[in-house]
Amino acid sequence: MIDLRISNCNKNYGSLRVLKDINLEIERGEFIVLLGPSGCGKSTLLHIVAGLDRLSAGAIEIGGRDVTDVEPKDRDIAMVFQSYALYPTMSVRSNMEFGLRMRGKPMSEIRPLVEEKARMLHIDHLLDRRPSQLSGGQRQRVAIGRALVRDPKVFLFDEPLSNLDAKLRASMRTEIKKLHQSLGTTAIYVTHDQLEAMTLATRMVVMKAGEIQQVGKPEEVYHRPVNLFVADFLGNPGMNFMKGHLRLEGGRVSADVGAATIPLDGYAFDTAPTDGQAVVVGLRPESVQPSTGGEPFALTLKPTLIEHTGSDNLVVLAMGGEEIVGKFPSDMLPTLGEPVTVGFDLSRLSVFDAQTERRI
Amino acid sequence: MRRFLQRHVSQVALSPSLALIAIFLYGFIAYTAAVSTTNSKAFPRFDTFVGLEQYWRLFHTPRWHVAFTNMFLFGGLFLLVTISLGLLIAILIDQRIRAESFFRSIVMYPMAMSFVVTGIIWQWLLNPTLGIEVMMHQLGFESFRLDWLTNPDTVIWALVVAAFWQGCGLVMALFLAGLRGIDEDIWKAAAVDGIPAWRVYVFIVIPMLAPVFLTVVVLLSLSIVRAFDLVVALTNGGPGVSSDLPSVFMFDMAFRRTNLGLSAASAVVMLGTVLAILIPYLYIETRERA
Numbered sequence: 001m002i003d004l005r006i007s008n009c010n011k012n013y014g015s016l017r018v019l020k021d022i023n024l025e026i027e028r029g030e031f032i033v034l035l036g037p038s039g040c041g042k043s044t045l046l047h048i049v050a051g052l053d054r055l056s057a058g059a060i061e062i063g064g065r066d067v068t069d070v071e072p073k074d075r076d077i078a079m080v081f082q083s084y085a086l087y088p089t090m091s092v093r094s095n096m097e098f099g100l101r102m103r104g105k106p107m108s109e110i111r112p113l114v115e116e117k118a119r120m121l122h123i124d125h126l127l128d129r130r131p132s133q134l135s136g137g138q139r140q141r142v143a144i145g146r147a148l149v150r151d152p153k154v155f156l157f158d159e160p161l162s163n164l165d166a167k168l169r170a171s172m173r174t175e176i177k178k179l180h181q182s183l184g185t186t187a188i189y190v191t192h193d194q195l196e197a198m199t200l201a202t203r204m205v206v207m208k209a210g211e212i213q214q215v216g217k218p219e220e221v222y223h224r225p226v227n228l229f230v231a232d233f234l235g236n237p238g239m240n241f242m243k244g245h246l247r248l249e250g251g252r253v254s255a256d257v258g259a260a261t262i263p264l265d266g267y268a269f270d271t272a273p274t275d276g277q278a279v280v281v282g283l284r285p286e287s288v289q290p291s292t293g294g295e296p297f298a299l300t301l302k303p304t305l306i307e308h309t310g311s312d313n314l315v316v317l318a319m320g321g322e323e324i325v326g327k328f329p330s331d332m333l334p335t336l337g338e339p340v341t342v343g344f345d346l347s348r349l350s351v352f353d354a355q356t357e358r359r360i
Numbered sequence: 361m362r363r364f365l366q367r368h369v370s371q372v373a374l375s376p377s378l379a380l381i382a383i384f385l386y387g388f389i390a391y392t393a394a395v396s397t398t399n400s401k402a403f404p405r406f407d408t409f410v411g412l413e414q415y416w417r418l419f420h421t422p423r424w425h426v427a428f429t430n431m432f433l434f435g436g437l438f439l440l441v442t443i444s445l446g447l448l449i450a451i452l453i454d455q456r457i458r459a460e461s462f463f464r465s466i467v468m469y470p471m472a473m474s475f476v477v478t479g480i481i482w483q484w485l486l487n488p489t490l491g492i493e494v495m496m497h498q499l500g501f502e503s504f505r506l507d508w509l510t511n512p513d514t515v516i517w518a519l520v521v522a523a524f525w526q527g528c529g530l531v532m533a534l535f536l537a538g539l540r541g542i543d544e545d546i547w548k549a550a551a552v553d554g555i556p557a558w559r560v561y562v563f564i565v566i567p568m569l570a571p572v573f574l575t576v577v578v579l580l581s582l583s584i585v586r587a588f589d590l591v592v593a594l595t596n597g598g599p600g601v602s603s604d605l606p607s608v609f610m611f612d613m614a615f616r617r618t619n620l621g622l623s624a625a626s627a628v629v630m631l632g633t634v635l636a637i638l639i640p641y642l643y644i645e646t647r648e649r650a
């Protein structure tokens with residue numbers, strides 16, 4: 001069942017096209033994460049779904065009802081903001097109650113509801129405080145609580161965790177995940193933190209300059225990016241790219257990337273490869289590992305730089321004129337300048353056309 | 361000597377101005393206080409010490425009572441009118457209206473004028489034989505009457521209107537800056553919560569402007585106690601003494617009635633009034649900073 005449908009949505013500010021023909025259908029209970037670089041229009045899209053911005057063209061449907069011209073308050077949505085946007089002159093309790101009171105719900109129903117949600121978010125002991133007397137994490141809980149009591153059809157989150165420190169962010173992330181699993185409410189979540197996107201999303205939407213690049217499950221987007229932009233945007237450290245040409249010989253395909261020839265026998269092409277086609281071959285650092293001897297494809301390369309991240313070692317290897325990065329386990333520490341044999345996990349390869357930058 | 365200079369360069373650099381402040385501000389305050397304990401007439405004379413007698417006389421002078429009461433009456437009305445209308449105008453301008461800077465300039469323009477000019481403009485406007493009244497008559501409203509300047513009971517409104525006209529711009533600018541400083545997301549959250557705009561203003565935004573209110577009240581209060589030129593230009597204290605303010609009283613006693621002792625006493629009482637406003641404000645300000 002479709003809970004939210006965005007059809008041909010366009011948004012212009014004067015001559016600036018901020019959103020270009022966005023189409024998206026969201027099933028009930030999905031947790032959609034919008035991911036993309038700063039300024040790509042994520043917040044704008046969220047505001048349009050909330051009704052805080054008018055769209056220039058297109059339509060929004062929530063729960064089967066066309067809400068394109070409906071006020072935010074009547075759209076059956078709730079929103080959590082990056083700056084929390086709590087009402088500073090009111091207690092936590094009033095913050096959570098105010099929206100319901102405006103809807104004319106009787107106090108006898110509001111009270112227990114607010115207290116139940118406060119317990120759920122572990123803020124029941126803070127109900128009589130002012131927002132200014134809370135820590136950042138507590139404030140964000142209150143903001144989430146204010147959204148929860150409304151029991152909306154769709155939750156909208158605009159970078160709710162980006163003002164928190166790394167540790168708090170991680171724990172809030174798990175909590176939001178649990179909350180979604182227990183409530184099952186449809187949610188759209190904007191972030192530019194990849195880790196948040198990968199862990200929270202049931203489906204991920206990668207955007208660039210007002211256009212959707214790819215929609216899919218996090219692992220699908222991560223392992224099978226549809227174009228160079230998505231491949232490059234996801235992953236830290238980023239994907240290794242090797243420029244080269246395809247070679248078709250006797251029914252076998254391989255990519256000649258200068259320093260090596262990578263066999264592409266097992267690669268599932270989306271479009272038929274042609275001989276001599278200029279391509280970019282992508283492979284994530286975790287697919288470049290010290291050889292155990294069993295790999296179908298291995299190269300002996302010289303490490304030029306080693307970075308310790310704690311959990312693993314990032315090893316920069318010289319490959320012809322270019323460099324590729326491998327993610328080695330922390331107990332595998334190569335010596336600088338001394339060649340090591342690395343195995344390539346070819347099942348994880350991505351091949352892109354150099355001209356169109358699309359996956360082939 | 362050199363080392364001394366190096367170490368205390370900032371103190372040395374500031375000392376001339378500190379000395380000037382000490383002499384011309386605190387020195388003269390002390391001097392005025394001293395004069396207020398004498399029976400000086402046209403010139404200060406310290407051989408006529410009378411203790412606190414001038415204060416006793418001051419508080420038994422009916423004209424001082426009128427002036428002192430007027431200060432609170434004028435002040436109260438002026439604060440009320442200027443703050444409420446200034447805030448209202450700021451809220452209207454905050455609605456992202458077209459030609460915002462045009463309206464802002466109109467409201468701010470009177471601020472650039474001196475009180476004397478303001479006083480004279482309003483004297484013309486309120487003059488029954490020249491200004492608004494004549495204009496209304498010409499428009500056909502024969503029964504229209506505007507006798508604020510000549511009626512002792514309403515002359516205070518003439519002062520309030522003129523002072524408001526002058527002070528509104530500053531108040532509006534302060535409130536507008538405060539309104540613009542409020543997080544956009546609060547408005548968005550309120551829109552999603554379905555809170556009507558007027559309720560957002562009353563329950564959320566205006567309470568958030570509390571520090572601006574404090575600043576505005578203090579600034580306006582000080583201008584009330586200092587108000588002098590406006591009264592002189594607009595009503596000259598009249599009719600009779602009905603629009604007298606303490607500063608006008610003080611000036612009159614010192615330079616026209618040759619009663620320097622009484623004038624000094626009224627000056628000290630005014631200083632006391634200013635301090636009574638300022639000290640709590642400074643206390644709150646410094647406590648908030650700490």
Ligand SMILES: Nc1ncnc2c1ncn2[C@@H]1O[C@H](COP(=O)(O)OP(=O)(O)OP(=O)(O)O)[C@@H](O)[C@H]1O
Nearest residue numbers: 013016018036037038039040041042043044045192
């Ligand atoms: N009111 C506006 N007027 C003109 N341009 C705007 C306005 N609001 C946003 N934009 C432009 O629209 C584009 C998208 O903005 P948006 O806030 O949606 O980006 P975002 O993806 O949320 O970025 P971030 O990750 O930094 O929050 C930006 O280029 C921005 O400059």
Ligand SMILES: [Mg+2]
Nearest residue numbers: 042043044158
């Ligand atoms: Mg944004």
